[in-house]
Amino acid sequence: MNSYTEENYLKALFNLANETGEVNVNELSKWLEIKMPTVTSMMKKLAEKKLVHYESYKPLRLTEKGKKEAGLVIRKHRLTEMFLVNKMNFGWEDVHDIAEQIEHIQSPVFFEKMDELLGYPKIDPHGSPIPDSNGKMIWKVYEKLSDCKVGETVKLLAVINTSSNFLKFLNSRELQLGLKIKIKSIEAFDKSMVVSYSKRQNESLSQLVTERLLVEKDK
Amino acid sequence: MNSYTEENYLKALFNLANETGEVNVNELSKWLEIKMPTVTSMMKKLAEKKLVHYESYKPLRLTEKGKKEAGLVIRKHRLTEMFLVNKMNFGWEDVHDIAEQIEHIQSPVFFEKMDELLGYPKIDPHGSPIPDSNGKMIWKVYEKLSDCKVGETVKLLAVINTSSNFLKFLNSRELQLGLKIKIKSIEAFDKSMVVSYSKRQNESLSQLVTERLLVEKDK
DNA sequence: ATATTTTGTTAGTCTAATCTAACATTATAT
DNA sequence: ATATAATGTTAGATTAGACTAACAAAATAT
Numbered sequence: 001m002n003s004y005t006e007e008n009y010l011k012a013l014f015n016l017a018n019e020t021g022e023v024n025v026n027e028l029s030k031w032l033e034i035k036m037p038t039v040t041s042m043m044k045k046l047a048e049k050k051l052v053h054y055e056s057y058k059p060l061r062l063t064e065k066g067k068k069e070a071g072l073v074i075r076k077h078r079l080t081e082m083f084l085v086n087k088m089n090f091g092w093e094d095v096h097d098i099a100e101q102i103e104h105i106q107s108p109v110f111f112e113k114m115d116e117l118l119g120y121p122k123i124d125p126h127g128s129p130i131p132d133s134n135g136k137m138i139w140k141v142y143e144k145l146s147d148c149k150v151g152e153t154v155k156l157l158a159v160i161n162t163s164s165n166f167l168k169f170l171n172s173r174e175l176q177l178g179l180k181i182k183i184k185s186i187e188a189f190d191k192s193m194v195v196s197y198s199k200r201q202n203e204s205l206s207q208l209v210t211e212r213l214l215v216e217k218d219k
Numbered sequence: 220m221n222s223y224t225e226e227n228y229l230k231a232l233f234n235l236a237n238e239t240g241e242v243n244v245n246e247l248s249k250w251l252e253i254k255m256p257t258v259t260s261m262m263k264k265l266a267e268k269k270l271v272h273y274e275s276y277k278p279l280r281l282t283e284k285g286k287k288e289a290g291l292v293i294r295k296h297r298l299t300e301m302f303l304v305n306k307m308n309f310g311w312e313d314v315h316d317i318a319e320q321i322e323h324i325q326s327p328v329f330f331e332k333m334d335e336l337l338g339y340p341k342i343d344p345h346g347s348p349i350p351d352s353n354g355k356m357i358w359k360v361y362e363k364l365s366d367c368k369v370g371e372t373v374k375l376l377a378v379i380n381t382s383s384n385f386l387k388f389l390n391s392r393e394l395q396l397g398l399k400i401k402i403k404s405i406e407a408f409d410k411s412m413v414v415s416y417s418k419r420q421n422e423s424l425s426q427l428v429t430e431r432l433l434v435e436k437d438k
Numbered sequence: 439a440t441a442t443t444t445t446g447t448t449a450g451t452c453t454a455a456t457c458t459a460a461c462a463t464t465a466t467a468t
Numbered sequence: 469a470t471a472t473a474a475t476g477t478t479a480g481a482t483t484a485g486a487c488t489a490a491c492a493a494a495a496t497a498t
Contacts, residue, residue, distance in 0.1 A: 005455065026475055038456055040477060045454090057463060057476060087306070088332050098326045105320045113307050224485065245445055257486055259447060264484095276446060276493060 002051075004104045007073045008032065009042055010051060011103075013062050014070035022059035071135025076111050077103040078124035078131075083114045085125040092125040093167035126167075127158025127177050127214065142214035145181070146191065146207055153182045154215035156197075161212045173203060180218060221270075223323045226292045227251065228261055229270060230322075232281050233289035241278035290354025295330050296322040297343035297350075302333045304344040311344040312386035345386075346377025346396050346433065361433035364400070365410065365426055372401045373434035375416075380431045392422060399437060 002010065012031055016023045025043070029036045047054035051066035062070060080099040084090040090098075105111075115121075123129055131137035140157075148154055156179045159170065170176070181197040191207040205213075221229065231250050235242045244262070248255045266273035270285035281289060299318040303309040309317075324330075334340075342348055350356040359376075367373055375398045378389065389395070400416040410426040424432075 003454080024475075025477095029476095034455090035457065036476065037458085037478080042455080088336065090328075090332065094328070098324070098329050101324050101326065102321070105317070107317050107320065109309075109313070110317050113309065117307065222484080243445075244447095248446095253485090254487065255446065256448080256488085261485080 001106070002049075002069060006042075006046065006049075006051075007069075007104055009039075009046065010062070010066060010070035011073045011077070013052065013060060014067065014074060017062070021061050023061075024059055028060065068135035071131040071137055072133075073103055074137070075131040075133070075135065076105070078128060079111055079114045079118070079121075081124045081126070082118050082121050082130070086118060091167075091171070092162075093164045093171060095125065096162055096164065123158075125177075126162050140216075142216060144211050145183075145193070145205075145213040145215050146210035148183055148215065148217075150183050150186055153180055153218040155180055155218055156213055157216050158214040159212055160214060166209075166212065169209070173205075174198065174200060175213075181215065220325070221268075221288060224261075225265065225268075225270075226288075226323055228258075228265065229281070229285060229289040230292045230296070232271065232279060233286065233293060236281070240280050242280075243278055247279065287354035290350040290356055291352075292322055293356070294350040294352070294354065295324070297347060298330055298333045298337070298340075300343045300345070301337050301340050301349070305337060310386075310390070311381075312383045312390065314344065315381055315383065342377075344396075345381050359435075361435060363430050364402075364412070364424075364432040364434050365429035367402055367434065367436075369402050369405055372399055372437040374399055374437055375432055376435050377433040378431060379433060385431065388428070392424075393417065393419060394432075400434065 009028075009032070012028055013023050016027055016031055025036055025039050029039045032039070043052055043054045043060055046052040046066065050063055051069060053061040053063055077099045080102045081092075081095045084095040084098060085092055121130060129137045129139055142157055143154070145154065145156075156175065156177055158177065159167070175197070179197045181195050184194045184196055184202060186193050191210070193205050193207075193210050194202050195205060196202060228247075228251070231247055232242050235246055235250055244255055244258050248258045251258070262271055262273045262279055265271040265285065269282055270288060272280040272282055296318045299321045300311075300314045303314040303317060304311055340349060348356045348358055361376055362373070364373065364375075375394065375396055377396065378386070394416070398416045400414050403413045403415055403421060405412050410429070412424050412426075412429050413421050414424060415421060
């Protein structure tokens with residue numbers, strides 16, 4: 001069994017991993033807002049438990065066991081977010097902090113029940129995949145809205161940033177998952193986009209926004 | 220803000236308090252399965268925080284502030300049990316351990332939402348009162364079934380012990396809150412009762428059981 | 439009334455998870 | 469190629485919450 005704290009490190013390692021699965025001590029330290037020496041010592045502990053590959057001065061990498069256990073924490077987090085939104089009527093902007101706590105509840109049946117009541121969902125309210133009960137997660141390859149071209153019509157399928165402020169901003173523009181968005185123009189100097197969707201015509205979105213919106217070309 | 224551990228001590232003090240609101244260090248120690256010296260030092264800490272009246276060698280007593288905060292933890296616990304039973308289809312025998320964890324979630328809106336979805340319940344699935352949002356709890360005065368007399372018909376309104384084993388036993392006899400129970404006879408030598416309720420005629424219940432069932436005389 | 443048992447406290451140790459200060463290694467820039 | 473900056477580690481301190489051993493006070497029994 002991993003402690004509350006260990007679960008948080010595992011989750012962070014999973015979420016921060018680059019293409020090769022590597023994370024630096026410094027990145028992890030900044031992400032968790034925990035000083036580097038503390039991170040180093042926790043990495044040694046997790047290495048003892050065969051959850052992390054650790055060698056001095058080398059980047060960190062989760063072991064297979066570590067990936068699985070991290071995946072299971074993320075599963076609990078995302079099932080919780082889905083439950084809060086679909087069964088308890090919370091807005092998607094309000095679920096992150098609660099899920100950060102509930103993800104550490106030790107009770108397999110509790111999360112199995114959530115899963116069942118939700119009808120075994122595959123994605124969470126922000127469009128992120130929910131790992132299966134073995135901790136395995138399949139990421140669909142989405143495109144950033146910021147990488148799309150003028151004239152294209154795309155479907156909004158996920159958001160990268162799940163901070164309350166960003167999601168409240170999306171709410172204020174009535175931007176939600178599933179929407180079809182048409183790109184009318186792109187400003188050359190700041191990469192901001194003018195787009196149309198549902199009843200909104202010619203809304204302007206800054207690059208900070210468009211690169212956090214994940215889309216699929218409309219077929 | 221009280222820590223997870225502090226919340227558990229407060230709750231225990233509340234639950235163990237006798238008529239005069241007093242609890243001994245020893246009782247508390249046994250209840251929590253934490254050694255006496257640890258309890259003593261925690262009591263000093265809670266006294267610092269004005270949550271407990273503490274004097275060397277004297278019984279412990281929650282302050283008004285302490286009672287309120289303990290009541291709020293119990294509120295979170297009982298709302299959670301109610302939610303698990305009524306909204307997530309758990310049996311009343313399976314909710315205690317999960318509620319022990321969820322009661323420590325720090326998120327007022329989370330519990331407000333539960334309360335709202337449940338329709339502001341006044342009692343939990345075991346018949347215990349749910350404290351209000353100021354931590355105030357009103358205990359109805361029930362009678363123990365074991366104190367009732369032959370010939371009386373009573374209504375089962377609460378159970379004292381909420382251990383999974385006891386509740387599973389009640390399930391196996393189809394005993395549930397709200398039932399009308401008629402006392403047919405009482406064995407003199409072991410105080411066991413023969414009772415009838417719903418479709419069950421002449422069920423025998425040991426004193427260990429009858430003194431854990433809280434009832435009201437049928438009017 | 440005194441001895442014994444039970445209850446409660448003090449003093450000091452331990453572990454998990456954090457920190458700072460100082461030092462070591464690796465990466466970057468001139 | 470070397471100086472500087474960034475990153476990472478070691479050593480030692482701190483805090484919360486637990487423990488044991490030893491002692492002290494209160495309750496109980498003879």
